[in-house]
Every structure is written in C-alpha cells, then in structure tokens.
Amino acid sequence: MTTLETKKGTFARGIHPPDSKHFTAERPIEVLPTPQEVRIALLQHLGAPCEPTVKARTEVSLGDVVGESSKFVCAPVHASVSGTTGRLTVATLPNGRHVSVVPIKAAEEQPLSGRALLEDMVGGEWPTEGLDRYEPQEIAEAVRRAGLVGLGGAAFPTHVKLRRNDEKPIHTLLINGCECEPYLTSDYRLMVEAPAPVITGALLAQHAAGAEEVVVCVEDNKPKAIEALRRASQGTTVRVKPLETKYPQGGEKQLTIAVLGKEVPTGGLPLDIGAVVLNVGTAAAVARAVIRGKPLTHRIVTVAGTGIKEPKNVFVPVGTSYRDVIDYCGGLTDEAVRVVAGGPMMGFTLGTLEAPVTKGTSGLTALTEAEVRKAEETTCIRCGRCVDVCPLGLVATKIALASRAGNMDLAERYHITACMECGCCAYVCPASLPLVQLIRLGKVMLQNARSK
Amino acid sequence: MTQDAAPKETEAAAAPVTPAGPSIHVAPSPHISKTALTTRGMMADVLIALAPAVVMSILIFRWHAVVQIGLCILSCLAAEEIFTWMRGQRSRVSDGSAAVTGVILGLSLPWSAPWYIAVIGSVVAIGLGKAVFGGLGYNIFNPAMVGRAFVMLSFAKALGAGSYVLARSDIAVVTQATPLTVAKKFAADLAVGKAVAGDMQLQLEAAREFWPLFLGQVNGSLGETSALALLIGGLYLCFRRSASWEIPVGVLTSAFVLAGIGNLLGLTPFTALHHLIGGSLLFGAFFIATDPVTSPLTSKGKFIFGSGIGVLVILLRLFSGYPEGVMFAVLLMNAVTPLINRWTIPRPVGGPTPRKA
Numbered sequence: 139m140t141t142l143e144t145k146k147g148t149f150a151r152g153i154h155p156p157d158s159k160h161f162t163a164e165r166p167i168e169v170l171p172t173p174q175e176v177r178i179a180l181l182q183h184l185g186a187p188c189e190p191t192v193k194a195r196t197e198v199s200l201g202d203v204v205g206e207s208s209k210f211v212c213a214p215v216h217a218s219v220s221g222t223t224g225r226l227t228v229a230t231l232p233n234g235r236h237v238s239v240v241p242i243k244a245a246e247e248q249p250l251s252g253r254a255l256l257e258d259m260v261g262g263e264w265p266t267e268g269l270d271r272y273e274p275q276e277i278a279e280a281v282r283r284a285g286l287v288g289l290g291g292a293a294f295p296t297h298v299k300l301r302r303n304d305e306k307p308i309h310t311l312l313i314n315g316c317e318c319e320p321y322l323t324s325d326y327r328l329m330v331e332a333p334a335p336v337i338t339g340a341l342l343a344q345h346a347a348g349a350e351e352v353v354v355c356v357e358d359n360k361p362k363a364i365e366a367l368r369r370a371s372q373g374t375t376v377r378v379k380p381l382e383t384k385y386p387q388g389g390e391k392q393l394t395i396a397v398l399g400k401e402v403p404t405g406g407l408p409l410d411i412g413a414v415v416l417n418v419g420t421a422a423a424v425a426r427a428v429i430r431g432k433p434l435t436h437r438i439v440t441v442a443g444t445g446i447k448e449p450k451n452v453f454v455p456v457g458t459s460y461r462d463v464i465d466y467c468g469g470l471t472d473e474a475v476r477v478v479a480g481g482p483m484m485g486f487t488l489g490t491l492e493a494p495v496t497k498g499t500s501g502l503t504a505l506t507e508a509e510v511r512k513a514e515e516t517t518c519i520r521c522g523r524c525v526d527v528c529p530l531g532l533v534a535t536k537i538a539l540a541s542r543a544g545n546m547d548l549a550e551r552y553h554i555t556a557c558m559e560c561g562c563c564a565y566v567c568p569a570s571l572p573l574v575q576l577i578r579l580g581k582v583m584l585q586n587a588r589s590k
Numbered sequence: 591m592t593q594d595a596a597p598k599e600t601e602a603a604a605a606p607v608t609p610a611g612p613s614i615h616v617a618p619s620p621h622i623s624k625t626a627l628t629t630r631g632m633m634a635d636v637l638i639a640l641a642p643a644v645v646m647s648i649l650i651f652r653w654h655a656v657v658q659i660g661l662c663i664l665s666c667l668a669a670e671e672i673f674t675w676m677r678g679q680r681s682r683v684s685d686g687s688a689a690v691t692g693v694i695l696g697l698s699l700p701w702s703a704p705w706y707i708a709v710i711g712s713v714v715a716i717g718l719g720k721a722v723f724g725g726l727g728y729n730i731f732n733p734a735m736v737g738r739a740f741v742m743l744s745f746a747k748a749l750g751a752g753s754y755v756l757a758r759s760d761i762a763v764v765t766q767a768t769p770l771t772v773a774k775k776f777a778a779d780l781a782v783g784k785a786v787a788g789d790m791q792l793q794l795e796a797a798r799e800f801w802p803l804f805l806g807q808v809n810g811s812l813g814e815t816s817a818l819a820l821l822i823g824g825l826y827l828c829f830r831r832s833a834s835w836e837i838p839v840g841v842l843t844s845a846f847v848l849a850g851i852g853n854l855l856g857l858t859p860f861t862a863l864h865h866l867i868g869g870s871l872l873f874g875a876f877f878i879a880t881d882p883v884t885s886p887l888t889s890k891g892k893f894i895f896g897s898g899i900g901v902l903v904i905l906l907r908l909f910s911g912y913p914e915g916v917m918f919a920v921l922l923m924n925a926v927t928p929l930i931n932r933w934t935i936p937r938p939v940g941g942p943t944p945r946k947a
Contacts, residue, residue, distance in 0.1 A: 150939075395939070402940050405940075483619060485621065510617070512625070520887055522834060550943070565622065572618065
C-alpha cells in the first residue's frame, strides 16, 4: 500500500459529534415490502424539473420512464413499482418545496420483491476488467438515461459530472464513503454487503470522466467497510484511503483537502482543481445502470434514532411515503419530538409523514427531547468557538448577527456565500444561537438585494 | 328530545381530540448540539478557576478578603438586578456573569479599601461597564476594569500604593509595600541619581525573592499575590476551553520579552521572571484579558490582543506614574479589539469570495 492509502488524511477544524451509528451499523439491509402506493416526484434533483411522460391511469412496469426533460442539468425519473399511475398531484418535500408527483398504485404482482430485488440490484458478480469496451459517452448517456443523481444528498445529476471537459480535465475521481453524518449507515452497509458494484461503478466513472486516479475515501470508524472495499478492489487501480473520523469529512471541499491537499476555490467546484466526487451509492448505481441497464428506482435508507422503535437499514422504492418506511420500522416512540430527513446535522425536519422518499433521502432520524438542540437562545459572548470549528474558516457569529441586523455589507465582508451550512458552528455555540438559520436568512436577503 | 340531542352532538364534534402518539415539531438544522457547553457553564468554570486565588486571599488577608469579595459580589448582583429591571428586561443574574465580575473586582482591590469602594465600583462596573451597552455580550470594555478604573481615579488615596501598607498590623505581609511599588521607587531613585538608601536596598532584595512572590507571601491586591494559585486556576480555565489560551500566551510572552529588555537596560530592577510573577500580570492574563466579550474572535486576533496587553503592562510599569499597569492595558486593548477583529478576518478555505463582475 502506498502512503496515500496508509497515511490518514484530514482537514482543519471541524467537530467530533458522537457518531450514534450503533443503532443500525450491524443491521443488514432489509427490503421494504412493496408499499401500496408510491409518489414519484418530478423534481428530486438539482436542476430543471421533469415533465411527466405518462398519463393518468396507465399501466407501468418497474423501471419505466415517467418523467423526462430535454434540459441538460436534469435526470429522468422512473416507476419504482409496477402498477397503475394516478393523476398528477402535488407533494411537499422535507425541504419545503412543493413538487408535482406521479402517483403509482402498486400492482398485486411485482416482477421482483424482497431479497431477490436486492440481489438483482447489488448482488451477483460485477466485472472489474474489460470495462473500457464501453465508450465514455456511452457510459455518460447510460447514466443519464438511468436517472442517476448524487445519492449523498445533494442529488446533482451524475451524467453532468461524468462528461469530459477539455478546459478542465479531471485528474482524480474521489468515491465518497465517509458518511460523516451521525446515525446514518446506509453507505456503510452498502460498502460492507456489496462492495463489488461500488468498485465496478468507480472504474466505469473513471473511464467516462477520463480520470487518472480513483480513490475510495472512508472514515476510519468503518474498518469493516475499508477491509471489504480493499478486498473487492484487489487487482484494480482503485485505491482505498482511510480518513480521520471528523464531521464534515464527507463534504466535497474537505475531501479534496484530506486526499489531495488542495482547496476547491470559493464559489467553484472540485472540477476547478481537477477532481470529481461521487457517493459510493451513486457509484454502485452507475454500475447497475451501465452493466445491467437498470434505472435508479430504489435506495438504501437508514431509519435510526431513539425515537424509532426498530431502527433498520431499509431498501425502499423511491416515492414511498415516510410513513410507510417508519411503520415498517415499528413506528415512532412516544418520546419522539423531531423527525429528520437525512442526518441530524444538515437534514430537514419533516412537517408531514406523508412526504415521499426521494433519490436524495439518505436516512430518517427520529430524535427525542433529550437529544435535540436546545432552542432557548442567549446572547453571543463572542467566545469564538464557532470560529474554532468552522471547516471553511469563516466567522459564523459575525455573519449570523450581521444577517439578523440586515447588514449585508458586513455579511459579505465575512464571506457569507462561502458557508456550506454544515452546522458545526451552531453545534458548539454555548449561547444556542441559531447560527445556521440566520446565515440562511442572510443568504436569501443577499440574493434578493442582488436581484433588484 | 330531538332538540336536546342536536346541541350535544355539535358539542361533541366541536371538542378537540388530542391525537394519541408522539407530538412532532419542526425546526431548522442542526438538530443536535454539544449539550454540555453553555454560557453559564463557562461562567461557572471561571468561578471555579478563581477559587484557588480566593482561598489564598482569605488565608493571607483574612477577614478583609471576605468582606471585600463578598461586598463586591453582592453589589454586582444587586446592580445587575436593578439595571435589568430598569431596562425592562428579565433578570439575567443566573447566567453568572455578574458574579464573575464581582469576584474579579473584589480580587483586584486592596485589602484596606473602605466598603463604599466595593459598592461604587460594582455599580459602575455593571452599570457603565455593561448595562449601558445592552448587557452581556454588547459591552466593549471589561466591566470589572471599568469599575476599578473609576474608583481608582475617583478615590486615588484609598487605592494608591500607600493604602496597601499598614505598619502595625497582625497580617505580616501588609507591613511591607507591594513588590512593584518597591521596584518603582528604586528605579525612580536610580533614574534621578538619588543615592539608594540601605533599607531600600534590603526591601528590594526582599521583594525579589522568588518563593514569596510565587506562593503569595507578599503584599498586593487581594487576588494578585499568589502566582501559584493563579496559575492553577488559569491553566484549568485554558484546558476547559472556557478561556482562549492564545490570550495568556500572548500577554505573558510579550511581557516577558519587554520586561527582560527593560531589565537589561536598567530601567527596572526586576527581571522578566519577577515581572511575570509579581504584580497582577498573571491575574490579568488569565482572568481579565480572557473575557470573551471584550477580546477578539479569531486565534490570530487573540494573540495580537494578548501581546498588546503584555507590551502595555510593561510600558506602564516602567514609564507611568503607577507601579502596576494591567488595568489600563486591558482597557486600552479592549478599545482596539473591534479594529483587531477587522484586521484579522480569516481567509476562508478556497480563498476570498470572488467579486461578481
């Protein structure tokens, strides 16, 4: 192993919240029994929304396209169950957006379900050789057709990332297996139970993007995953790099620092320094799309927290309601006070359990009163702890209080737009200031001021 | 009969039904926090860190220490209550900051100061030092130092060098002048070419003894005498991260260097080490300068702030009319803190935000 693979990378500052992964780390993935209805959102990615391609009351099969768009930054959506479509309706996603959804009532007979479905998606043999028989454009097009988006949560259309760019050549492909959010173990279980498609997908993505190096990055609190990936990548050019466990190591900007020692320019993308980052789940989906021709219709969701009766890692069809997923896990306990889509640091709270799971849903965290952040705010005493932990080197208190006062000049002077809202500042604030929320407000105010 | 039944039905329909099961609310991220960390906890840490110094002051100055510190704490708490009531705010004494101001003010006074010094000093500290700015978090100057500066200038005799000494006292240490006063007089005499009297030489030798200075068997304000007690408390505070270590390091390093230079140039009979453990430099470095509200936000800023204080303390000790300079040094650097903050805006990872064309 080279020093790249033995020396643990890291970045400056950051926090060490308890990783709380014991709820589900050792629970193998279970397949959700086919729900009665799924609702496929026409916008579940960054970019342009899809237009529906099926009318109401049409028979569809698992994997059929139900939404498409001609715009470049977009990804089509597919039926995640076989059944009959209903009339277009609207659903509210956890981030507050109201999106059009295509409801599909599941048929009695499904082509695949249970264990067989999981096997079909991630099990079996995955080739690691002869992958250059696929042309790069072929791979990117297959990825686009399969509706792949970033499964780490940002949901950026993957095919856009994999297109070769003559002006900005890609040198390194980073496969993100860090999963730095507390409670979440969906990526971890994928790496432990099915590392092969991750490696195959990584190689395919490398070939498509023309990258010289591929590195799978995993935090060192997941030794089994590192071991499994190393075994699966033996004989290939894919390397596995352990990183120091620290939040938010899984952020793109922190990854490039930890692995490549380079900083992504503020306001820019990893592409600007010759890097592309893909989540491990996305990599596995790339393999699935190219080798088996399967679109993205299911994903692994971690359901955890003390507010859930039976924490699990569940393989669910996109569009399942959160309620169905929670019910499968025994339901919420009486002490649950907050249900979060995603992890507790950056996830959105659910206002309704009827919201549908989207491609970007990595988990569901149900928290109790004892676990949630205190809301009662006192005055900022300028202790500087927020400055000590900000992974991007910002002064959170200045930006937040400037936003509160409407002083956008001051907020800009302190680089408000560079903030990635990771939550490290609010996590350590002794005065319980809602720093991230104030910064979000500030960004909106700045946007409004600029667009005038 | 039917007429009676109808209103009952609508009543039943109108009565709200509390749903069974958990009550879920929404809130913005992040949803977890380091629960052990609170402002009150930090204030409690400061009080714990001050405990060794308080204990030493009671051991050395006995009843006088109890009275001074007690009066200051009570006056600060009362002043805080009254001022927040006057401003129509709810009481904030529970955050502990007024108590901390009280202890620090008390420890910075001489044992002999009359009761009204403690009371007036506390009222001014809380009122002018904190309340007029808007309360905790909004003040520019260290409240305890504002209070002390006020009484120092208004009641110069009660707080001057002479007030520390009482020739016939059953407390051994107060029969001698404070070490810094001795050093100042010695240096002043030397500067004007006055022949140094024999007993002055003896006094200076006594003042320069390491162990009394370190343990606290010398005269001085209530809290400044025992370097050991202050170091124990100060290091505790830094390890608990309730005070930023950059500030004491800045203060002590720059003071050490400048005092050493001053000593080599013959401007002061005390060596750099004596300057560190004599006087209230340690007290100032660990407990006064580290007040988070009135010191810079960033690591670099804290070093600059600390270094400025260290330099000013030694300059004041050497060249001003006062034997000690911590109070004014801190107040001066407090005034410069907003500028330091501006000068030390950190470079964000990835460089500054690109200017929009």
